[in-house]
Amino acid sequence: MSPIHTHGPLLRKRMREGVPVIGTFLKTTCPQTVEVLARSGLDFVVLDAEHAPYDIAGLDGALLAAHALGLPALVRIPDHRPSFINSCLDMGAHGVMVPHTRSAADVELVADAARYARRKRGFSPSTRAGNYGQIDSCEYRGRADANNIICCQIEDSEAMERLEEIAANNSVDCLFIGPADLGLSLGYDGPNDPRLGDAIRTIAEVGRRHGRTVGLFVSSVDIVPDMIAIGITLFVCGSDQSILLSGAKGVAQIMANIPT
Ligand code: 3PY
Ligand code: MG
Numbered sequence: 001m002s003p004i005h006t007h008g009p010l011l012r013k014r015m016r017e018g019v020p021v022i023g024t025f026l027k028t029t030c031p032q033t034v035e036v037l038a039r040s041g042l043d044f045v046v047l048d049a050e051h052a053p054y055d056i057a058g059l060d061g062a063l064l065a066a067h068a069l070g071l072p073a074l075v076r077i078p079d080h081r082p083s084f085i086n087s088c089l090d091m092g093a094h095g096v097m098v099p100h101t102r103s104a105a106d107v108e109l110v111a112d113a114a115r116y117a118r119r120k121r122g123f124s125p126s127t128r129a130g131n132y133g134q135i136d137s138c139e140y141r142g143r144a145d146a147n148n149i150i151c152c153q154i155e156d157s158e159a160m161e162r163l164e165e166i167a168a169n170n171s172v173d174c175l176f177i178g179p180a181d182l183g184l185s186l187g188y189d190g191p192n193d194p195r196l197g198d199a200i201r202t203i204a205e206v207g208r209r210h211g212r213t214v215g216l217f218v219s220s221v222d223i224v225p226d227m228i229a230i231g232i233t234l235f236v237c238g239s240d241q242s243i244l245l246s247g248a249k250g251v252a253q254i255m256a257n258i259p260t
Contacts, residue, residue, distance in 0.1 A: 009143075009146070009147045010072075011043065011044055011072040011094060011149065012094075012095075012147055012149050012173065014043070015149070015173060015174060015213040015233070015234060016173075016213065018213070018233050019233065020224075020228055020233045020234075020235070021043040021044065021233065021234050021235070022042060022043055022221075022224070022234075022235040022236075022237055023042050023043055023044035023045050023046055023072075023074075023235070023236050023237075024037070024042060024045060024046070024236060024237055024238055024239055024240060024243065025045075025046050025047075025048045025051075025052075025076070025236055025238070025239040025240070026045050026046065026047050026048060026052070026062065026239065026240050027048050027051065027052035027239050027240060027241050028052075028240050028241060028244075029052060029053060029054045029055075029058035029062070030058075030061070030062075031061040031062050031064060031065035032065075033062075033240050034062050034065035034066050034069070034071060034073065035065045035069065037071065037240065038065070038066070038069035038070070038071040042071075043072070044071065044072040044073065044074060044094070045066065045071060045072075045073050045074075046073070046074045046075070046076050046097055046236055047059055047062050047063070047073055047074070047075045047076065047093075048076045048239070049075055049076055049077055049078050049084075049088075050076045050077065050078045050099050051076075054075075056087060056091075059075060059087075059088065059091060059093075060091050063075075063088075063091045063092045063093055063128065064092075064128070066092070066094075067092045067128060072094040073092075073093060073094055074093060074094055074095045074096060074097050074149060074151065075088040075093045075095075075096055075097070076096075076097040076099060077096050077097070077098060077099070078099075079099075080098065080106060080109055080110060082109065082112065082113035082120075082121075083113075085110060085113035085114055086113055086114075086121060086122055089114060089121075089129055089144065089148055090124065090127040090128070090129050090130075091127070091128055091129070092127075092128040092129045093129075093148075094147070094148065094149055095114075095148045095149025095150060095151065095173070096110065096114065096148075096149075096150060096151070097151040097153060097176060098110050098150065098151065098152050098153055099153045099155065099178070099181075100153060100155060100156055100159075100181070101152035101153055101154065101159060101166060102156050102158040102159050102162065103158070103159075103162050103165065103166065104162065104165040104166055104168070104169045106152075106166075107150075107152055107166060107169045107171055107172055108169070108171070110150060110152075110171070111150065111169075111171035114148055114150055114171075115145050115148075115171065116141040116142075116144060116145050117141075117145050123137075123141065125137045125140055129144060149173045149174065150171055150172060150173050150174070151173060151174040151175075151176045151215060151234075152166060152172050152174070152175055152176065153176045153177075153178045153181075154166070154175050154176065154177050154178070154182065154203050155177070155178030155179075155180075155181035155182045155185065156181065156182070156185045157185045157186050160182075160186070160199060160202070160203075163202070163203065163206050164206060167206050167207050167209070167210040167212055168210055172212055173212070173213060174212060174213040174214065174215045174234055175203055175206075175207040175212050175213075175214050175215065176214075176215035176216070176217070176234065176236075177200055177203050177214070177215065177216045177217065177232075178217055179191060179196060179200065179216070179217060180217070182196065182199060183196045186199065200216065200227075200230075200232075201230055204227075204230045204231045204232050205230075205231070207231070208231040213233060213234050214231055214232045214233065214234070215232065215233075215234030215235065215236065216232050216234070216235055216236075217235075217236050217237075218235055218236070218237050218238075219237070219238055219242070220237070220238070221235075221237055224237075
């Protein structure tokens with residue numbers, strides 16, 4: 001059985017059950033970073049093709065490592081192009097994170113590209129996701145539809161206006177809040193503006209009412225318990241780069257503090 005069918009379903013199942021899960025963004029585009037983080041205990045990683053220089057070959061190498069090691073890996077796509085979504089899922093991504101989802105029509109476009117049952121996604125069984133043809137085609141399509149995760153980012157004022165219609169769309173697995181873009185789009189001053197907190201609570205309430213997992217980007221784990229208390233259960237904390245930098249700064253600081 002292909003690894004996607006053993007690890008992907010587990011993540012989606014845990015999300016649906018409301019079990020808190022945490023991952024990080026990957027911005028360093030080499031497979032070795034995935035290989036190292038597969039040993040970290042993180043629940044998943046998100047390969048950031050929106051804000052890092054991933055090309056298709058970079059994604060393929062990272063997804064190969066994720067598959068081989070059983071680490072669920074989503075791809076944050078740069079835009080909503082169906083061909084890119086299809087490629088990511090063919091290469092074995094466990095799902096896509098969709099930046100700037102502004103309407104139910106946006107969700108529909110992504111779902112058409114991601115779900116075989118809608119009869120618009122291009123089909124090939126000879127992919128990593130299809131276990132290189134070593135699985136019955138019908139069974140593969142059924143499992144892919146059942147297991148792939150669609151995380152829609154809520155990070156625009158238009159998305160706030162259309163939150164109910166986005167959250168009501170059954171193709172959405174997770175409403176993922178992007179606080180930086182959301183604050184910018186709403187015209188707020190910065191991450192500590194209390195109105196941003198209100199917007200996050202609104203998204204959590206609407207998402208939970210429609211039975212969606214609600215996710216949030218956090219730069220540190222300190223606020224995770226408070227966010228779990230309002231129904232947010234999926235977290236992406238920082239990135240490989242921020243984790244590397246904070247570890248290295250800690251090492252440098254220890255040396256700087258030793259009296260000479
Ligand atoms: C944002 O904060 O805008 C994000 O997209 C974080 O993932
Ligand atoms: Mg964003």
